[in-house]
Amino acid sequence: MKRQKRDRLERAQSKGYKAGLNGRSMEACPYQQMDARSYWMGGWRDAREDKHSGLYK
Template identity: 80%
Template sequence: MKRQKRDRLARAQSQGYKAGLNGRSQDMCPHQQGDARSYWLGGWRDAIGDRESGLGLYSYK
């Protein structure tokens, strides 16, 4: 049985979250447009909020 890949939108959100925790700019989003960009930016915004709340660099969602 083949292993199913993670949902691409969930992966985009996760990658955005990690980028935000590492202090990267939102301009570093690898997606040009569409749903994946929205999810990446959503994850990035969540991470920026978490950083401002005092969560450490090693706290991944």
């Protein structure tokens, strides 16, 4: 059970990272559950930091 939950949260973070790289806003988060939403936003923030630091163009 925990493995399945972790995979869902990792997928949320990955989708948030991709959204951040593509320039989508934080309000575009598709998740309503707090745990998945926080993982998505964490991925989004990581992508924005990477993009601003020059890792991606």
